Structure formats: C-alpha cells, structure tokens
Amino acid sequence: MALLFFGNVTLAQTAKTKSAKEYRAFPKGSGSDIAGFDLPEGFKEVTKTDDNKYDYAIAIPEGSFEIRFKINPHTEGTSDSLYIERGKTLAKELAGDNMFYIKDIPPTSLSDYNADAGKVYFMSLPDSPTTNHYKYALLTVLQKNRKGIIMAVCITNDRGPDMFKNIYRAKSCIKFKDEQ
Template sequence: MRFVQVSKQSRDFNRTASDASVTFTLPEGFKETVPVNSEELTYDYAIALPDHSVEIWFAVKPYKSITRIYTNPDSAYISLGKEQVSAFSADNAYFVRNLTDRILNQYNADVGKSYLLNLNDSPATKHYKYALIITLQKNKAGALMAVCLTNDKGPDFFKEIDKARNCIKFK
C-alpha cells in the first residue's frame, strides 16, 4: 500500500474547492508550490512544472462567500479578473476575451473570461513577466481563477499550461 502525504495547503484548498462544487486533481508532472499572498493578492493553492518557468496559482470562491463580497454575485468572475489585472498589469494594456461555449463546457462553467497581460516586475509575482488569467463561474456554486505565470509567452508556455487543462473544473 502506498501512502501519499497531503499538505495542509492541499487539504484546505480541497475543502474550499468542494464548498464551491469544484474538483481538483494534481496534473502529471506538476508539483505543489507556494503562491505569494499579500493584502491584495490571495490564492488558495499553487502548482509548478519543475525545471520550467511556469506556475499556476488558484483562487476558489464558494457562492456563499461571493454573496458576501460582491454586490452582483453573478458577475464575480469579472470582478476577480479585473482585480488581478489591476494588481498585476505593468502597462494597463491587456488582451481579454470571453471563453467559448466549448471551453466553458470542458469546465462545466456557465461563464468565463481570459486575460493575457504583461506583469509589473515585482516580488508579488515572483518577477514573472507575463500572466494568463482565467476566471470561471458556475451559477449558485462559485467562481474560480487560475493565474498562469511565465517568462516566455510563446507556444511552449501554452503547451505547458495545456498539461494542466483538465486538473480543475466544476462538478
């Protein structure tokens, strides 16, 4: 029998994820890491590809907490994204798009957006240069955000984050 040690960060994240009807499975090749948390940036869990300059930080908000934080809980995913863009953006120029129905169906989400931006050079972002921020929401369940950080936003970055594509979704 093989025993797997589960970190406190992982246990807490899975509890919060469950409250938001979210499932998470650590993708093959990724390892748990520690996100940078500050007053304006709070994440529940982080993973990274060893020997690669890619990290993914996750924040999950159960519906109950969304209704306490946001005036319009149905657009919490928009607020989550805009808050991160505002905190991270080096030049306030970013590319944003609505996620297609095909992508939303993969995550069992009702709505979502993605943001691609240049980052401020900051310890808060571990001096990464670029971020792809993905926000998803399932009505009456919760919202989630994945912040994918890299120093190279070329095709290799998208291939590497694609390896984690199926690790998180709504039930």
C-alpha cells in the same frame, strides 16, 4: 484553467477531459466544496505564502511556469456576474500599468469545466516579487451559477510555444464539481 482557455481553443478537438470520477476535492481552502482537482503530470505543489492571494499553486519543477488558483464560493445575495469584476480587479492588480487583453470563453470550452461563463486575460507583468519576477500572465476566470468562481493564473517568462504547451499539460486539472 487559466489555463486553459488558450490551450483549450487550440487543441480542443484532440483532447479529452477527465471524467468527474477522476477528480478529487480541491486540495486547499473553501474551494473543496465547489471544485474538483487533479494534479497534472509533471507538476508539483508550490508552498503557499502568507499573503493569502491564492489558495493553491502548482509549478513545473524544471521550468519557469506556475499556476496559482483562487476559489471563491458563491455567497447569498451576490450576483453570478461578480466574476467579471473579480477578473478585472485581479488583472489590473497583476498588470499594474500594463495593458491587458480580455476574451470571452466560448460555451464549448466552458462545458469542459462545468462552468456557465468565463473570461481570459493576457498581460505582461511588471517586475515584482509578488509574481516571482515572471514576465507574463494568463488569467482564466470561470463562473458557475450559484456555485462560485475559479480563478487560475498561469505565470511564466515565455509567451511562445512552451507557454501554450505547459497550459495544455494542465488544461484539465480543475473544474467545478458536477451537480448532485
């Protein structure tokens, strides 16, 4: 879903998102209570490292494109606007000394993910083993009132059309579960 915003804006009129019935529980960690997940065609699960920086990751086996997910369930006493600070913190951590660009996600796109608010960040990455030496990142941060935060980081070496094709392939793989 970092995903998801740029691909969503570009191709929103032609794509349908999956119905809630097609999503299964998020595969790892505490996010299973708030997020549904559907592994996109052509992606495979990435083995998690011990650094605990993300809950789950997927990648395109033949390409240099990876998506890392972090789910933060809402805790009592925290503001729903915490997603803004969490997004900025992760963007600064990823970008290092590099600048990053921030954009609000429009309500029409938020509804595809059952989200109430969200931001997207685009940045160049410093050369680092933490990001497997990828060059670019697109971070999407989604927030659902009283549910939590979904963060998805798309990392790649290509910021051209292939990056956006890959984002489009995965754009509907995760969303907040429907209210029950």
